[in-house]
Amino acid sequence: MSTTTVSQLDKVKDGPWSGGKSPWNLEYGKIMMWFFLVSDAFTFSAFLIYYGAQKFAQPTWIDADKIFQSVPGLAESGQPLVFVGIMTFILIMSSVTMVLAVEAGHRNSKQEVVKWMLWTILGGLAFVGCQAIEWTHLHHQGFWFGQNPATGLTDPDAIAAALQPYFSKEISYTAALQFSNLFFTITGFHGFHVSIGILLNIIVLCMTLNNTFENRGTYLMVEKVGLYWHFVDLVWVFVFTFFYLI
Amino acid sequence: MAHHDHIATHDAHEHGEGMDKKRIWSVFFVLLALTALEFLIALGFVHHWGILQKGALVNTIYIVLTLVKAYYIVAFFMHLKFEKSSFIVTCGIVFLFIIYFIVLMLVEGGYLLTHLQEHALYPNN
Numbered sequence A: 001m002s003t004t005t006v007s008q009l010d011k012v013k014d015g016p017w018s019g020g021k022s023p024w025n026l027e028y029g030k031i032m033m034w035f036f037l038v039s040d041a042f043t044f045s046a047f048l049i050y051y052g053a054q055k056f057a058q059p060t061w062i063d064a065d066k067i068f069q070s071v072p073g074l075a076e077s078g079q080p081l082v083f084v085g086i087m088t089f090i091l092i093m094s095s096v097t098m099v100l101a102v103e104a105g106h107r108n109s110k111q112e113v114v115k116w117m118l119w120t121i122l123g124g125l126a127f128v129g130c131q132a133i134e135w136t137h138l139h140h141q142g143f144w145f146g147q148n149p150a151t152g153l154t155d156p157d158a159i160a161a162a163l164q165p166y167f168s169k170e171i172s173y174t175a176a177l178q179f180s181n182l183f184f185t186i187t188g189f190h191g192f193h194v195s196i197g198i199l200l201n202i203i204v205l206c207m208t209l210n211n212t213f214e215n216r217g218t219y220l221m222v223e224k225v226g227l228y229w230h231f232v233d234l235v236w237v238f239v240f241t242f243f244y245l246i
Numbered sequence B: 001m002a003h004h005d006h007i008a009t010h011d012a013h014e015h016g017e018g019m020d021k022k023r024i025w026s027v028f029f030v031l032l033a034l035t036a037l038e039f040l041i042a043l044g045f046v047h048h049w050g051i052l053q054k055g056a057l058v059n060t061i062y063i064v065l066t067l068v069k070a071y072y073i074v075a076f077f078m079h080l081k082f083e084k085s086s087f088i089v090t091c092g093i094v095f096l097f098i099i100y101f102i103v104l105m106l107v108e109g110g111y112l113l114t115h116l117q118e119h120a121l122y123p124n125n
Helices: A028-057 A082-106 A110-141 A156-166 A173-209 A212-216 A220-245 B002-016 B021-048 B056-077 B085-092 B095-115
Strands: none
Touching: A028 A173, A028 A220, A028 B085, A028 B095, A082 A110, A082 A220, A082 B021, A082 B056, A110 A173, A110 A212, A110 A220, A156 A173, A173 A212, A173 A220, A212 A220, A220 B021, A220 B056, B021 B056
């Protein structure tokens, strides 16, 4: 029997997905960073959607303009959005310096990568610092995990009086408590991500200074931490909208 | 591995074309302008001048602006726009579940608002 004619099924496939090729033309670690970020986006989405669900389920809610209205060192009250505006600007700015570090990496310019990574780390530290100030401020007012300014009070009038400064519509102990829990959980989880990002950026900075990437011939690792850093910025864009604007 | 190195350097070169310094700064100014617009609406139109009221319209504007900002960050800073289209689909299509989840949870929240305290508690003794 002659076997010169190969059946359609036995032919060696040579499409982009038949193996031995790199159809996405991306390095493994970078793909895995993307997949991690997609899963992390799910976590943050779940948090923020739960925040929305709580808000829809409560007859009233805290007024963001009333709870976030101080600027540390400048104004104790009456300035909504100013401080968080500064924080947002810091984070967007550090995202820009990060992408400039990635761009410098493409040109294999070690000096510039070091410079922009330093600025990025500085921006990250400034942001976490601002967040610490804001947390302290709210904590002094009586907000914390499982706690709001009226916690411990039993007299309904006293509860209403303690919470009155934070509401524009009706006052609800449960709404204030859920706001407090979700605010500290979500901004805390985001702040944790920023802190990890700073740590990763410091490690990559040290590796750059150590000539690791120069010897490797590629600054791909800067791109990978860059993806993570931009993701942190991306999450903040959503946190900012849902906690401070709406 | 030689093959691996080839991908890595090729990757870096090809993607270097996507974002030069000029483009980075133009994306930054877009993000800054969108954020400034959000502040103008929140502080100016709503808080100080009282032209707009807090509510569905303003919230919709905020969410649209947020999504536009998210697009610019993901597409340009995270470079997704310049990746292979099959990779973009792989990373993006799962967010259909998130849209479904949003609808699901907000409908549920709205239901609880009207039904959770609808019936009184009856003593059991």
